[in-house]
Amino acid sequence: MMLELGLNQQPAHTRQGSSIGQPLTRRDGFLKVTGTARYAADNHPPGMLYAVLAVSSIARGRVVSLDIEAAKAHSGVVEVMTPLNRPALAVDPDAKDHPFMFRLDLLQNDGVRYPNQSIAVVIAETLEAATEGAALLSPRYETLPARVGLDGGKSFVPRGVGVGNPAVQEKGDVEAGLESARTRIEAAYETPAQYHNAMEPHAIVAAWDGDQLSIDTPSQGLAMAQGRIAGLFGIAPRNVHIRSPFLGGGFGSKGMISGPQVLGILAARLVGRPVKLVLRREQMYGPVGHRAPARQTLRMGMDGEGRLTALSHHARTTSSTFDDFFEPAADASHTLYASPAIATSHDAVRLDTGTPLFMRAPGEATGSIALESAIDEAAHACGMDPLEFRLRNYAEVEPMTGKPFSSKALRECYEQAAEAFGWASRPLQPRRMRDADGFLTGWGMGTATFPALMFQAEARAVLRADGSGLMETGAQDMGQGAWTAFAQIAADGLGLDIDQVDFRAGSSDLPNAGIAGGSGHTATAGMAIHNAGAAVIARLADLATGNEASPLFGAGNEGVLARGGRLYRRDDESRGESYSEILARAGLAEIEGHGKGAPDPASQETYAKHAHGAVFAEVKVDPDLGQIRVTRLVGAFAAGRVINPRLVRSQYYGGMIWGVSFALHEEAVTDRRSGRIQNANLAEYHVPVNADVPSVEALLVHEDDPHVNALGIKGVGEIGITGTAGAVANAVWHATGVRPRRFPIRIEDLLG
Amino acid sequence: MTSKTTIPVHLDINGQRHTLELEPRVTLLDALRDRLGLTGTKKGCDHGQCGACTVHVDGERVLACLTLAAQAAGRTITTIEGLAREGELHPVQAAFLEQDAFQCGYCTPGQIMSAVACIREGHAGSDEEIREYMAGNLCRCGAYPHIVAAVRQAALEAAS
Numbered sequence: 001m002m003l004e005l006g007l008n009q010q011p012a013h014t015r016q017g018s019s020i021g022q023p024l025t026r027r028d029g030f031l032k033v034t035g036t037a038r039y040a041a042d043n044h045p046p047g048m049l050y051a052v053l054a055v056s057s058i059a060r061g062r063v064v065s066l067d068i069e070a071a072k073a074h075s076g077v078v079e080v081m082t083p084l085n086r087p088a089l090a091v092d093p094d095a096k097d098h099p100f101m102f103r104l105d106l107l108q109n110d111g112v113r114y115p116n117q118s119i120a121v122v123i124a125e126t127l128e129a130a131t132e133g134a135a136l137l138s139p140r141y142e143t144l145p146a147r148v149g150l151d152g153g154k155s156f157v158p159r160g161v162g163v164g165n166p167a168v169q170e171k172g173d174v175e176a177g178l179e180s181a182r183t184r185i186e187a188a189y190e191t192p193a194q195y196h197n198a199m200e201p202h203a204i205v206a207a208w209d210g211d212q213l214s215i216d217t218p219s220q221g222l223a224m225a226q227g228r229i230a231g232l233f234g235i236a237p238r239n240v241h242i243r244s245p246f247l248g249g250g251f252g253s254k255g256m257i258s259g260p261q262v263l264g265i266l267a268a269r270l271v272g273r274p275v276k277l278v279l280r281r282e283q284m285y286g287p288v289g290h291r292a293p294a295r296q297t298l299r300m301g302m303d304g305e306g307r308l309t310a311l312s313h314h315a316r317t318t319s320s321t322f323d324d325f326f327e328p329a330a331d332a333s334h335t336l337y338a339s340p341a342i343a344t345s346h347d348a349v350r351l352d353t354g355t356p357l358f359m360r361a362p363g364e365a366t367g368s369i370a371l372e373s374a375i376d377e378a379a380h381a382c383g384m385d386p387l388e389f390r391l392r393n394y395a396e397v398e399p400m401t402g403k404p405f406s407s408k409a410l411r412e413c414y415e416q417a418a419e420a421f422g423w424a425s426r427p428l429q430p431r432r433m434r435d436a437d438g439f440l441t442g443w444g445m446g447t448a449t450f451p452a453l454m455f456q457a458e459a460r461a462v463l464r465a466d467g468s469g470l471m472e473t474g475a476q477d478m479g480q481g482a483w484t485a486f487a488q489i490a491a492d493g494l495g496l497d498i499d500q501v502d503f504r505a506g507s508s509d510l511p512n513a514g515i516a517g518g519s520g521h522t523a524t525a526g527m528a529i530h531n532a533g534a535a536v537i538a539r540l541a542d543l544a545t546g547n548e549a550s551p552l553f554g555a556g557n558e559g560v561l562a563r564g565g566r567l568y569r570r571d572d573e574s575r576g577e578s579y580s581e582i583l584a585r586a587g588l589a590e591i592e593g594h595g596k597g598a599p600d601p602a603s604q605e606t607y608a609k610h611a612h613g614a615v616f617a618e619v620k621v622d623p624d625l626g627q628i629r630v631t632r633l634v635g636a637f638a639a640g641r642v643i644n645p646r647l648v649r650s651q652y653y654g655g656m657i658w659g660v661s662f663a664l665h666e667e668a669v670t671d672r673r674s675g676r677i678q679n680a681n682l683a684e685y686h687v688p689v690n691a692d693v694p695s696v697e698a699l700l701v702h703e704d705d706p707h708v709n710a711l712g713i714k715g716v717g718e719i720g721i722t723g724t725a726g727a728v729a730n731a732v733w734h735a736t737g738v739r740p741r742r743f744p745i746r747i748e749d750l751l752g
Numbered sequence: 753m754t755s756k757t758t759i760p761v762h763l764d765i766n767g768q769r770h771t772l773e774l775e776p777r778v779t780l781l782d783a784l785r786d787r788l789g790l791t792g793t794k795k796g797c798d799h800g801q802c803g804a805c806t807v808h809v810d811g812e813r814v815l816a817c818l819t820l821a822a823q824a825a826g827r828t829i830t831t832i833e834g835l836a837r838e839g840e841l842h843p844v845q846a847a848f849l850e851q852d853a854f855q856c857g858y859c860t861p862g863q864i865m866s867a868v869a870c871i872r873e874g875h876a877g878s879d880e881e882i883r884e885y886m887a888g889n890l891c892r893c894g895a896y897p898h899i900v901a902a903v904r905q906a907a908l909e910a911a912s
Contacts, residue, residue: 035792248858479855
């Protein structure tokens with residue numbers, strides 16, 4: 001069952017020397033273009049049954065009755081799981097002992113606390129029978145009024161936002177700064193609830209063998225998922241084997257095990273056979289997280305030269321009635337613009353919704369569209385070009401903490417993107433440009449930023465007597481290119497050509513690779529791989545330099561370098577020998593080494609670590625109909641060392657397209673009366689289609705960062721959405737003279 | 753419900769004939785995935801909204817989730833598994849790989865099936881036309897610019 005990508009694959013660009021930095025095509029690409037990459041729902045163990053969820057059609061109340069008899073009478077239905085017969089769990093699904101954990105709805109009672117909550121599971125011989133059985137349950141409810149919207153409850157200040165950030169932070173005296181300002185602006189922006197909508201619905205195939213549990217399910221954090229599931233069932237983590245070689249997208253929604261995934265495991269337990277449970281698309285609008293809506297208010301003061309004297313950013317957001325996740329939107333104002341006084345604050349209301357969760361650039365995306373819009377308003381209020389205004393307020397140190405940046409090539413990003421876009425010819429005033437067809441044309445910009453995070457990861461490296469290498473870490477590939485980028489890092493770490501390296505990942509029985517999230521996976525698991533490679537090379541060097549028969553004898557560990565499957569003396573590269581020769585002389589079939597990846601606490605203390613970028617957008621607006629089209633996007637990003645420019649460009653494009661989507665497309669619409677989501681499908685919940693996406697350019701700006709980690713890696717998965725959303729909004733203003741105040745921008749807002 | 757709930761359905765898929773006993777309600781998509789183990793064709797929405805299940809029926813692109821298996825009986829069906837010949841990638845598959853026209857890969861089989869048809873239909877004459885005629889296949893990762901590049905490359909190869 002182990003997926004291996006390595007010796008038997010044919011990379012399109014094999015080469016000698018360093019693998020890091022090469023634009024290799026994806027090593028899993030052949031599998032993906034031929035339909036042979038196996039996603040969770042593609043598995044079909046013998047004897048497998050199909051499970052289908054029945055979900056609540058109310059937002060709040062309880063289930064009074066289910067027609068279990070009707071469902072069971074349907075041909076092919078094997079069992080119906082409800083609170084009455086759901087197998088026991090070792091812990092309360094509502095218990096929570098760390099922040100990376102959902103409180104789960106696992107049929108613990110008849111209560112309903114959000115729409116699309118699971119209320120029963122129908123298990124059948126075929127998918128069709130299970131689907132029909134679920135429909136036959138015909139639930140009846142006792143319904144309570146739904147609490148809906150940003151004013152739908154009593155507001156409070158959360159204990160923390162994001163993962164434990166203080167909800168309220170202040171530096172300097174904001175009110176005094178505003179008082180002393182020559183120019184002031186105050187602006188509010190609303191953003192909607194958004195749903196991750198990975199193309200692959202959450203799916204699980206679960207099979208029990210005694211207390212051994214075998215699972216295929218997409219996971220952005222295998223070790224965390226393993227621990228969570230083991231805890232729920234009261235078994236040892238090693239008894240839970242999860243395979244997740246490919247995720248059909250995650251974007252945060254597969255970061256933590258969700259209720260429906262555990263229900264699939266419970267269903268398999270109940271019937272004593274393997275069970276597959278796949279969420280229907282509409283069922284993804286509830287139990288698997290979303291980006292919470294927000295209302296943000298920004299206040300800025302500027303002196304006579306356009307320098308900020310104060311920046312205040314407040315965000316109102318929402319969570320569920322039973323769990324805590326608070327979008328840290330206002331924290332976006334901590335990083336980008338220098339100001340003697342900065343205040344950020346959050347409050348929240350509790351609603352009858354599923355619990356919100358991390359969604360691509362959580363906090364940063366929502367905060368960025370408001371901050372970048374407000375900065376644009378501030379520039380206009382000062383009569384300044386938006387780029388000039390941003391440069392005037394360029395942060396030489398992190399504004400909130402005063403820490404120096406570990407590296408920051410944002411000026412270069414501004415320069416290169418502005419040049420490529422042709423920004424210099426932009427008229428200052430809005431509504432000054434039209435194209436040949438009479439469409440209003442506008443140019444806007446935004447600054448992109450995302451923290452360079454690292455988590456904890458481990459890797460195991462092996463060198464074999466035949467001269468090949470093996471690298472193992474339970475890394476997760478949700479499309480960012482882990483199979484390829486990590487193999488590149490592994491090849492360099494082992495001093496081998498990439499086609500000499502087996503790279504194993506995507507399985508919970510491998511060393512813990514940490515989470516694929518926070519744009520930190522490449523840095524974290526990459527450093528574990530790098531260090532595991534260094535450890536095994538050091539063992540190999542010990543064998544050689546300590547043996548009189550070796551040409552490396554006496555060179556000492558520091559005196560050798562590894563390249564192309566050979567160790568060389570640093571002081572005389574004509575003296576060296578192959579890994580095979582060293583291992584053969586030592587009579588060893590293989591040797592291994594282990595490595596860890598983690599943030600360096602000392603440099604954490606000293607430096608602010610962020611990736612940066614600048615995005616420029618052109619939009620065209622029909623002056624009569626208000627229809628908006630993005631016609632050009634140019635971004636430039638500096639995110640430390642680039643492992644594979646081909647894959648990194650794809651990440652930037654994807655992020656930038658998410659930015660367009662944030663500004664113009666995405667919105668979950670909640671019915672104020674019932675609390676249900678009215679557009680829980682891919683036709684009415686708009687995500688961009690190919691025809692919505694213009695010409696996109698992403699420039700990779702060189703940046704050496706000696707402090708983030710030894711490889712100099714920051715992260716690229718999320719930064720593209722920041723900056724872009726604001727750039728589009730600002731371009732709409734520049735085209736029309738109308739400042740967007742709520743997102744997605746609607747035609748009626750422009751025609752007002 | 754009557755006692756006889758299944759019907760025999762003959763499906764010609766990728767040059768192979770399959771005979772299945774199916775309930776009439778079984779979609780082509782579920783027949784491919786659950787009965788025949790042809791899991792390359794993906795289910796993204798089951799409502800004809802995302803394009804992940806695109807296959808060819810008699811050479812035309814069809815959404816397998818909105819097609820009953822019985823409707824495809826006796827017609828020529830091609831799925832993603834049927835594109836490569838003797839291990840040699842179809843030019844569209846090769847172009848997707850070369851242009852990095854996918855990330856997570858889940859929508860990719862549908863994108864590729866649409867792209868093959870898009871080129872054959874003569875709808876790949878410009879980037880704008882490609883964007884329009886590939887607009888029925890959602891990609892949440894946002895690989896669209898590279899999808900356009902891949903279709904452009906494969907269309908040029910097909911023309912030369």
